[in-house]
Amino acid sequence: MVFNTEAVVIRTVAYGETHAVLTLLTPSGKLAAMARGAKKPQSRLAAGSQLCAQGMYALYQGRGMADVRQVEVITTRRALRERLDLAAYAAYVCELACIGIEDAPSAPASAFQDFVGLLDRLANASDPPAVLARVWEAKVLRMLGAAPVWTRCVECGAPWTDTGWYHVQAGGLLCAACQTRYRGPGWPVSAAAARVLEQFSRVPVQRMGRIAIGDETCRVLDRLLRLQMSEYAGLSLRSRSVLDSLLDVNGGMPSVDEEGE
Numbered sequence: 001m002v003f004n005t006e007a008v009v010i011r012t013v014a015y016g017e018t019h020a021v022l023t024l025l026t027p028s029g030k031l032a033a034m035a036r037g038a039k040k041p042q043s044r045l046a047a048g049s050q051l052c053a054q055g056m057y058a059l060y061q062g063r064g065m066a067d068v069r070q071v072e073v074i075t076t077r078r079a080l081r082e083r084l085d086l087a088a089y090a091a092y093v094c095e096l097a098c099i100g101i102e103d104a105p106s107a108p109a110s111a112f113q114d115f116v117g118l119l120d121r122l123a124n125a126s127d128p129p130a131v132l133a134r135v136w137e138a139k140v141l142r143m144l145g146a147a148p149v150w151t152r153c154v155e156c157g158a159p160w161t162d163t164g165w166y167h168v169q170a171g172g173l174l175c176a177a178c179q180t181r182y183r184g185p186g187w188p189v190s191a192a193a194a195r196v197l198e199q200f201s202r203v204p205v206q207r208m209g210r211i212a213i214g215d216e217t218c219r220v221l222d223r224l225l226r227l228q229m230s231e232y233a234g235l236s237l238r239s240r241s242v243l244d245s246l247l248d249v250n251g252g253m254p255s256v257d258e259e260g261e
Contacts, residue, residue: 001062002069003061005024005028005056006027006054006055006057007057008024008025008052008112008115009022009050010030010097011051011094011095012050014039017039018037019035019037020034020049021033021034021035022068024057025101025112026104026112027109027113028107028109028112029103029104029111030097030104031059031103031104032065033057033065034065034066034067035048035049035068036067036068038068045070047071047073048071051080051091051094052076052090052123054074054077054116055075057071077119077120077123079124079125084246085129088239088243088246089132089133089243090119091239091242092237092243093122094239095240096137096140096237097111097136097140099237100139100143113204113205114139114206117205117206118135118205127211128211131212131218133243134225135200135205137229138200140229141228141229142201146171146232149172150172150173150197151194153173153175153178154174155170155178155181156177156178160191160194163189164191165185165187165189166186166189166227167179167184168231170182171228189224190217193221196217197221197224200221
């Protein structure tokens with residue numbers, strides 16, 4: 001059976017000397033496909049087999065893995081390969097997508113739309129890449145069921161009016177009363193930072209205006225989301241280690257706006 005689907009390449013693995021196994025993110029989820037001969041210099045599949053490339057893919061599905069028969073490339077997002085830092089961020093968000101988004105046909109279309117929007121922002125340099133990484137981390141944690149309601153205490157449900165405390169064991173933020181039940185100090189998180197996290201988690205990327213948060217807030221979100229992913233969700237990503245070795249993470253200015261509000 002031959003079928004057509006729009007897709008973004010979120011993983012590519014060499015298979016032999018000339019072939020590539022692609023993980024494609026489609027509007028209904030991930031699927032694997034073999035791009036035969038894609039590593040040959042003049043291959044008509046070469047451009048559509050690069051990480052973050054997006055296009056219309058004609059796939060043949062037999063009993064096993066799908067075969068890529070043809071690609072009509074929409075964009076290769078060349079900018080994400082021309083700068084080493086952007087290439088590292090692209091690899092990181094793609095690995096998160098591989099982990100967080102379900103296989104086709106079980107994923108919601110919003111996951112595809114959010115990811116495409118995020119890659120476009122990353123390629124266009126419309127927002128700081130470190131902030132975009134925090135947006136995607138928050139969304140992937142929610143996809144995995146490992147994100148709390150960031151604006152409420154995970155124990156008693158009280159909303160924030162001032163400062164909350166993050167404890168890995170709790171898997172979220174605690175109010176002053178509830179955090180005393182946990183051993184060791186928690187990380188203080190302001191109500192403003194908690195609201196940003198909740199917006200990152202829930203607001204569609206396409207509805208976000210310019211994303212600008214302060215340096216200190218960005219550092220707090222980075223530390224908190226890193227702990228939530230590694231210690232609470234149990235994620236260990238090779239691409240994050242590569243990214244950390246290349247970059248000093250910086251943020252921007254003060255808030256996340258939703259267009260139309």
